[in-house]
Amino acid sequence: MASVIKVNLPQQFYDIAIAPGSLDQLGEYMTSLHLGKKVLLVSNPVIFQLYGERAIASLKAASFEVASYILPDGEHYKTLASIENLYNTALENRLERSATMVALGGGVIGDMTGFAAATWLRGINFIQVPTTLLAMIDAAIGGKTGVNHPQGKNLIGAFHQPRLVLIDPDVLQTLPTREFRAGMAEVIKYGVIWDAQLFAELEASQCLDEMGYIHSELIDSILTRSCQAKADVVSKDEKEAGLRAILNYGHTIGHAVESLTGYTQVLHGEAVAIGMVAAGQIAVELGMWTQQETQRQDALIEKAGLPTKLPAGLDIEAIIEALQIDKKVKAGKVRFVLPTQIGAVTVTDQVPADIIRQVLVRM
């Protein structure tokens, strides 16, 4: 049950390989890419403890020279200061242009490793070995890399495509349930914006909120269909000139919620879930989407154990203010992705602040 999804970009292409147990083949997978001998494996203490040794053993078996660097766990460390530490490690290990950074971890590790790889010697190779559901189907694909600015998430970054994304679904077994659910938010997102068939498969499943209770065929379908959706969109629009914006479904309000809660209380995926509920309601208010389909979306979100309400105590005017400094603002106007039917969305910057306010008040 191994599948390969191709990401084809104007100037490069790479595989997303999905195969149970593939962590032990990391070295072999990399060998076919003709990379230099030096590898810097980047991870965090939790993930390294669980999977670091296996990754390193596989790399060494394939004759790579491996150094590793362990960043502290958490979004809180997704900073330029961490990148400076990575540069220092790169220098100590004399990473040359042909060297490779391997990100073993979730989106935080992936984004930081990618950014360090993008900016070390003006760009070296990097490989994504995502270990969270969110990173597997979203963060690891598409080449967005970066760190947070004290005043805004992901404001500092670069586009830098990985040479390979290697997904071993087995590692999800150790992922905390709450993190699994957060990833499921992005899976539901692909169902709403792109893949009605995926949406239907998710609806058909009795359970969506616990990895252990979901059929392995559905896990397979979730991974392959979600990765395919992301790869499709990214291939058509590498640098976010147009189409790629649809991936921000749920993210406009989601980012504001994350930022106002200090990136700690609410997980990214949870914020996206809340943002999708809000966007769905906005679309209904604007007469673009049916109430009935919105409810089907919200039901999936609930089945996945995700929040559908704003965190208590969040100030609605603060949310509206926060939307203004988001990267998705264009010429001062806030851009929203809104569904028109399951599997299709549209992008608009014509949402009156009143409608946003009205929808948020009800949540």
Added chain:
Amino acid sequence: MASVIKVNLPQQFYDIAIAPGSLDQLGEYMTSLHLGKKVLLVSNPVIFQLYGERAIASLKAASFEVASYILPDGEHYKTLASIENLYNTALENRLERSATMVALGGGVIGDMTGFAAATWLRGINFIQVPTTLLAMIDAAIGGKTGVNHPQGKNLIGAFHQPRLVLIDPDVLQTLPTREFRAGMAEVIKYGVIWDAQLFAELEASQCLDEMGYIHSELIDSILTRSCQAKADVVSKDEKEAGLRAILNYGHTIGHAVESLTGYTQVLHGEAVAIGMVAAGQIAVELGMWTQQETQRQDALIEKAGLPTKLPAGLDIEAIIEALQIDKKVKAGKVRFVLPTQIGAVTVTDQVPADIIRQVLVRM
């Protein structure tokens, strides 16, 4: 006497416009590029004092909203810390994706502004308005951007192409003579590696070391032929996969000299001059280049008022050691660009350390 050189890259193209007095047309030139309204002009106190007001007046006349940020003068400030300050300014001025950073200055300002533009919101527009000879004919063209690591020059960086390079030769009138000469080193480099006709024109001139004594036709030729050489090479090899390496002629030993003298005592161009003399000698030792042509090169370097000897007191073993951590090292081997005749070079990593040592001892 205005000329335009096109830089054609796989995914984008831009103009190098060379025209006396064009600083006052900056806004007009930018208007045709359909950029957003917001502009962040980046400069240093010396250059801003001389040319900042004219640049801003021109931008405002073309209806741009202009903020400016003044970095301290000098290579010493080409650091990640300066980039953080630039990010903060970008945030304060709410620079969006459609915004533009304009670098008004030499290579230091250009490299830093380019890197900030490359990594702010994963890449915004930037414009080069180079004010040194070196920046006009080299640093501003080709999209290499970056800052120094405490332990090595330009180790941190990204490829990010400008949308326009606007060269006003008149600003060279205020450039200190020593800086002018340093730029001339790169001009001579183009003569040796690419353009025998340029080399001949330089040989034909009585004077090369003082801007004020050089015919304006030769200045014009120096700028257009040098920019054309750089554009040719860069267009054929955007990301330094192969051909672009030839631009590093003189830079292998040059960088080591700069780094060992702490980037203060010796200017970049002076270090390149020394590096070209050394590379010429190495090529002679290896039987690749004639002694006679090497001497013609060295005579040009002297006529331009540039050094041909190592700075006193520099330890030769330290130079050889420093070569090892240079970006141009591939699989542990130091890469040299060596002339085979005037206008042509070859790239090799087969230079025995003994030969390097022997040549350096004689300098």
